[in-house]
Amino acid sequence: MATEKTDVVIVGVGAAGGILAAELGKAGMKVVGLERGPRLTTADFTTHDELRYFQRQELRPNAKRQPVTWRPDANSLASPLPILNYGNQAGGGTVHYGTLSWRFHEDDFRARSRTVERYGASVIPADSSLTDWPLTYADLEPFYDRAEYELGVSGKAGNVQGRKIDGGNVFEAPRRRDYPLPALLADQSGVLFEAGARKLGYHPFSSPRAILSHPYQDRPSCSYCGFCQAFGCHIGAKSSILVTKLPEADATGNFKLVTGAMCYRVNSDNSGRATGVSYYGADGSDNTIEAELVILAPFIYDNTRLLLLSKTSKFPNGLANSSGQVGKHLMAHITARVFAAFDDRFVNVYMGPSAQKHSLDDFNADNFDHSGLAFIRGGQVSVGPADLEAGPIGAAMSMNPPPGIPRWGAAYRDFLAKYFTRYAAIVAQTENLPYADQTIDLDPDVRDQWGMPAPRLTYNWQRPNELARIEFMFQKLEGIGHAMGASRVWRSPMGPGSPGAHHEGGTRMGSDPKTSVVNRYGQTWDIPNLFVIGSSTNPTMSGFNPTLTIQALAYMSADALVNRYKKNPGPLV
């Protein structure tokens, strides 16, 4: 067993961990980053192979060796999820993600207050733990700005310091300045979506994405090859942590990345301090790192799992769990999707960045009046291919044919042959309200390849608020499809109640140690030198993809650690 000493250990070097590694390293702190998977390079992504990366999920965790189980309710048996939707290498999910880079709305940070102010408390489902964040959009704005400029995000502003700009997202919260890079080019599906949405009086715009529309920071601009979601970028135009923050961290001379390292415990002493972590090395070794500061930044399940597995006699319910809140309020986006087929043109939706290409925000958050509706909050609406990537396997697996056409046989063949190049999917990615009984805990039966209990999700999105909103969105999506000029628009069936994309929650942030796990900086209330940073701390989720918010929170935490905590270690609030 090897023991190593350092200032900081970061578990998981992805969207949040990569930023912290670079920023703390620059401040002179010695940082060790533990990464479960390998560190790949741009050259590893030379070949774009839909079977390997989309269908067989090579950049995701292996669902059999690293199982995550799911059950719809506490009375059911959990079984392993067939597909895991997060990263498994240095850079984490930013290696394969679709790069959507949103700032949350002002009201996303105060979802409860906003709802009560506008509609009264009675519209909030009784079983929902809807709440406000312990910070405002204005608190996070400087760090959103930093993330956009340091990483490289392309988009068109819709609200600069309160001035609304047509063509950008006019519903966005005010930003201090425009994006560092202009919007990416629209493909034909974007052109159609833009025209159709305007016809209906909506406010479409090019989705902000962490893909370079022009050369930036010695990286080339996007070639529009279309292999984004599920794939690594073969030219490094995707602003993944792999090509942005990890080189910065390396350059500090203070950062060491250990790949193939599976952290299995956070160590703590009787004084209530975290002393470091233990991990299994790629060579099977059992190792310990002693650190002054422990930062957990893996995908959300492993925060809960590590905190629960690290229990001691001093912390019998797991670390940082005096509130009993660890593992609660699991949320995931719920997606309504329709397909639109065009007879008067080709759409060629496989061209250009593949995920959520063009958007409208008219039905997100509280951007529209919910009076008289049977639900609160909303979703982000966008156009793209069947399953965020645009190859034919994805279309064959994820695009159900319209009613009347079977899923196989000559009629299906003719449908696919004609419409693979003449379709677009229109999607509403809707916000899951938090519910305390949607949880992550340790599976009593299933273990992973290291012998650790699998994370077990107890979750079912099919609740009245969410179901009513999905039906509302379906009708909006159908309207958009027809306004785009589609000859036929049809719905994709909703799946079972299992969690969809962008799982969030489990180590909720708040302003009260009795009802939350961490403070606004991700610092655990119970152990001041133990931090959890990432979307597991989101108290509510918004209809937007979480990555830019994870990154902004990481910048904010890094700022607090460098400028305040480093001089005077202790509680930050």
Place this chain on the structure above:
Amino acid sequence: MAKHDESRRAFLVRAAVGAGAAAGAGLVPEAYAQKSETRREADAATSAPLHSAGDGHGAFFNHDDAMTIEAFAERLMPGAPDKPGARDAGVLNYIDLALAGAYAELQDFYRRGLAQLDTFCRKNYNEPFRQLGAARQDEVIAALEEGKATGFTWPTAQAFFSIVRTHTMEGLFADPIYGGNKDFAGWRLVGFPGAQTFFSPTDMQSRQVFTRAPITGLQAQAKDPSRR
């Protein structure tokens, strides 16, 4: 097994050198002539035939099971003039190789699924699936899909249908390096150009069919210096 391994290895070697060749099969000659010297060179280096004289199986399936899977896949995605189907694309070859490799854990799933299918067909039609006429085969597949076919325990009829459908689509649309999508049959069927190095602003906003050739498969990508 040794013989199978040998033939599989021989196939894989051929596939590795041959996958790019189909890009030069003259699908759209006028556009093909415009391709860069680099691409031409890459294609020239990979001009061996993808499929040998082999009958598209032997790594896993025995002959009867191979004929069943080939017939099943062909009913799922039947070929027609100018519309390549599962047989044209070598879907059987893809599934056979996958079950001997990446999907080896599904060998028993297929063995049992095929045995149950055989029993079902003999019981209801007095003949194995592979010998039924197309209309009967379609009836059987529909019964599987709807879970109405009797006598299935594990895998269930629907699970078996679902996996064969998935693997048929993979064999039709995965890169030819995996042994299906022969001569880009699947990509030609739907009009997918593979992993092009770039799309221009004009391409992006075009309402027309995209015809710039060649279709780009993995071998060509790996050799294209602009992808480095």
